[in-house]
Amino acid sequence: SQQGEEDPQALSIQEGENATMNCSYKTSINNLQWYRQNSGRGLVHLILIRSNEREKHSGRLRVTLDTSKKSSSLLITASRAADTASYFCATDVFSGYSTLTFGKGTMLLVSP
């Protein structure tokens, strides 16, 4: 069964606006990762946040993690049309070795 649940399932915004996607999960995790997928192609690793971290930045991306609420958010600031993609969170649980459990994803559409 899937660990993460993203919301919203779909998000449509204008260029220049910020986009926020949320991810909730059910069990304790080692880390949480965000990926982007363009048009059913391969996954691009965006950012990893460890369970002892609360916030992480990478360029226009900001990720937060609240382990007490078992949730994470991905903020894309000043969005561009090229940010149009599906975004997935994936959790790395304490399974003895690293396997990822993916959420259902958020489809982001950024209109020019």
Next chain:
Amino acid sequence: SAVISQKPSRDICQRGTSLTIQCQVDSQVTMMFWYRQQPGQSLTLIATANQGSEATYESGFVIDKFPISRPNLTFSTLTVSNMSPEDSSIYLCSREYEQFFGPGTRLTVL
């Protein structure tokens, strides 16, 4: 970032045939992973391929249907056997340590 390549990038196959997907990583890793992404869905882990031992399959996936080889620390193959249209998916491999993914193999079964 890691470089992971997959071959083929896409294929169209007939029902009942088998396809072997290759995955090459640019550095030696102990574990590689195979995922399936059905149309419009998220990724589901098929199995973990540990060099030198049998692959470990997740619930719902069996070795007869998805045999995996891991002959060395940089290479793995996944075979989709006796294919049916329900096997039409994107198959992706990844490696441990921040799990970078390959570009995926888009499989269509007619």
